[in-house]
Amino acid sequence: MEEIRGEKEDRNSEAVKGGRGNDGGIFASCSFADLGLHSSLCEHLKDKMGFQVPTQIQAQAIPVILSGRDVLVNAATGTGKTIVYLAPIIHLLQMRNPRVQRSDGTLALVLVPTRELCMQVYEILQKLLRRFIWIVPGYIMGGENRAKEKARLRKGISVLIATPGRLLDHLKNTSSFIYTNIQWIVYDEADRILELGYGKAIEEILDFLGSRHGSTFEQKNKMIKPSKISKQNLLLSATLNDKVNHLANISLQSPVMIGLDDKKVSLITRCSSVKQLSSLDSHSDEGSEQLSTLPSQSLENYNLPAQLIQRYLKVPCGSRLALLLSILKSIFRKAGSQKVWY
Template identity: 40%
Template sequence: MAAGAGPRGIGAQPGALKRKLQSPHGNPPEKRQRKPSLNTFRKGATEADRRGKGNPPQKPVPKKQLTDNRNESQKSRPFIKTSSLFKNNPDIPEIHRKAVQQVQENVFTTDSFSQLDLHPHLISTINTVLNISSMTSVQKQTIPVLLQGRDALVRSQTGSGKTLAYGIPLVQSLQGMESKIQRSDGPYALILVPTRELALQSFDTMQKLLKPFTWIVPGVLMGGEKRKSEKARLRKGINILISTPGRLVDHIKSTECIHFHHTQWLIIDEADRILDLGFEKDVAVILNTLNAHRETRQNVLLSATLTEGVTRLADISLNDPVSISIADEIQKVLKPASQKDREASSSSNCTEQENFAVPEKLKQYFVMVPSKLRLVTLAAFILGKCKFEKHHKMIIFFSSCEQVEFYYDLLVKVLAGGPELEQPGHSSPSSVSLRFLRLHGDMEQEERTEVFQEFLKSKTGVLLCTCFRDEDGEGVNQPDER
């Protein structure tokens, strides 16, 4: 009984299960969803990979997996980064510029200094110490006028020899005085210059001219020097005083030993630069002080350009001056008579065409570029002019001391050094030509003087500098002003 029950029970079990799975309406039952096993995942992943080779996968790939795949692909190929430096730049606007005619001055003449009525020792010093044999155009016209004792308004290009144009007649006049000059007499001549660097240049020139006449003592006053040592020099006596306007006004107000009882010469060099730097009030204070001590003197005003400010300064400082303008005379010679008639008949409201003269070897460049291209444009220009061409000196002006320091550090590391010099085939002379120097108002005066002299004496170099007023009330000079 028990044995028979067993087989029937076992045999009846499939039927019972079948009946349970059937629905009461006779429809086939839904298949039960099984839980996928680990092997199923592996199999599915393998099939998905196979399908992925031909068709894109249906399910999105996780972000982490995409990142890993991207990193692996970047490691397998070289790194290439496309810069947007030269893309999406704004259009360069058109700048309205005045009609300017550039005039080339004939700097040198065939006349020698021996043709002038000068002291023989002075002529010998010019020929041997300064190594100059012939006069420039501005010297040829200015020296005879100043030797006559006349006031003069001299307009000539920068670098044409204006320092000697007034320095030679000044020394000739002082050494020939009936009563020999004493150091304790104080200043017989006052020379105003806009910047410290030009003050040093003028002082050096005057020292060379005065070598045969040791009893005439030159001196310089400028910002950056110790006032105590300058006061000591003033107490001992300075006969030719070269100074920047700001420092001289400072001594006029605070130094008791300074006086102008014997001052017979007032020379204002680079008058346009003095006014551009905002020294007009200081010059007015100096003129009032000189007039209070001595009204009669010989006045000379020198400038590269003739602006309204220079004309106004000439009106208050010069007495019946002789006007000397080399550029205007050359333009009159070159301009035909018919053109003069047309200009004379033109209406008064028309803007007069300006003209200017620059040294023949001085090249000036002007390029309008977007802000983000300034650095790469400047670097390419420096390389093109100084590294691949020999004997080039370049001056680059910036608007602030911080910009000078930034570009100096960057250009020294990128252009003046780097791994390219260590590679074979790169010679050192090409790197030596790329010497960078900096000059601005935040530097100590001793360092400024050293940099300035180094740039003057070198045949190659790039000077990064500012051309605005510094904290002491004097400007940082363009080194080509001499």
């Protein structure tokens, strides 16, 4: 695990230091304080963690998250996504009056795909919380001792990092786990969470937490009383695909999209404007009949050209290339002078 973490840390530092970014630079020309973060947190980021200025993605996302909106962040790995969500959550938690107490249970939940990322996020969280010692960090993840995790959950963990399977286990079996006060749900590396086959677990977690939009779970499961606290949901993903889009649709409400170029906005628009037949669980493709909509500020002014005709076909993975070639061939045969642009 150490080795993997070390590798990742090197790769990340290189990306941040290397100054990669859409406009040629990864750092923003403002300070953390300009983003609205508490002065003590800004000092800590600068003096103790060595972060002089925010990265571009941090500068774009942090003010939006502080405003309380749901957010979908699309950014490559190593662009500083962990601070994107941890800094505003800590800012908002430390402002609470009366102060956060362990007896409040979990207030912020961060879902991650792997043990390695779980530990990596936990370490950053621990560092960030050094000045706010009344906010308790913690983690639960597959492969760890359940009894010890239960004891930690009983005492109260304010900001909890979790892998989906183990979280679901505790939601079902740990009665002393107070999750009804959760106010933030973060999906870090959502694409990897879904790639690793946690789609079904995530849907169950959303139902447990009463966070799935349009859920009928409450009626079906009268025993579970989800909290009425309104939640802020933050989804971060390096790649966008139908499954990530489906998760965004069932978990985010009127999200602000950050880090999406026009091409990706159009992908989201396209995915959202067709009847969404895929569910998060790859085995249940025939599942949801819910019409997907992903309203967003950035999409409001986006119109598809009137002459554009969109059709889609469900094709087994292995036949995709052959089918694409045969469609292209038939288009060229019908209209010899026409060109197809991608």
